[in-house]
Amino acid sequence: MAAGPMKMRASLGTGFTDVRVLMTHPMETGLRKDADGKVVPQHFIQNLTVKLNGKTVLDAQISQAVSRNPVFSFRLKGGAKGDKIEVSWLDNHGESAAIETVVA
């Protein structure tokens, strides 16, 4: 389940690039119990990395307070048509996923 599909859109504004990325992740807080009363172990995305043409421009640390199947939306300074944007995440189980797109 963890490494499900991701989707990303990157559109160019004047002087900035709008990026929106959707990711599939259970984002378990470790506080929830399953039907048998057992605690569902923590499982959440810890690191989010955004690269613009191979150079890291954003390195975020997030926690289990973020919802399941999160959506991240942010603005990058600059950017041009054809620039390559790569977003990847790493969770507390060491699983990861990545997606890349070209600025349109």
Add this chain to the structure above:
Amino acid sequence: MKALAFGAALALSCAAYGQDVAKEIQRYRQMVAEGSPAELFELEGEELWKKPQGPKSVSLQRCDLGEGPGVLKAAYAHLPRYFKDADRVMDLEARLVHCMVTQQGRSREDAIARLFGTADRPSELELLSIYIAGQSRGVRLEPGMSHPKEKASYELGRALYFHRVGAWDFACASCHGDEGKRIRMQELPVLYKPQYARPVMASWPAYRISTSQVITLQWRMNDCYRQMRTPEPDFGSETTVALIHFLNATAHGAPYQGPGNKR
């Protein structure tokens, strides 16, 4: 006098507060609408549409949703409608079950064994609904209204909307009948009026943020009747399809914008 003025000032600030909250909720809705996690499930739905299944081991790709065998473009926006081969009006989900039975050779029991899924594992019908509805983006909602059975279905749906049933004597209109009603912060749209029905119907099926689940119109009908404390309606029954028909016909002309987000 002073106390009265204070009271008036308090009432004013409360009204302003209410407006601020409503505005913030509107802003939040817009934010989530721009990136709906529903999109993540479209890919899985597409895989399922193309996957050979059942005793005949065929995919659903030859399923006729009303626009011709295998045509998905605009299919959802034109449902529910009358289907000659089944001699009844069907919504998307009833039609999908029909195709699973007639084309894939599955039993109806097998096709409807797992109707409503979980956050970890959405049901087959939920994934298919999201994918197929996504192929109608921008197409105006125009459910079938020409065949006599389509007209009858619409009339039945309209009657059911206002018909009070069950131990609690509830109708759809008990909650969705007056303007300005809400449950906690959830506004209750007056769904028999086009201006309220349009934005709502143009965003189903949807992703429900509070439960992280994909939800469909058949689920909505099922759950509304549960909340009204009636016996559970049959999946894809004449009743549920008629209600969906009535709602989509009321929203007639709205460009489809889903799959959307729900609270």
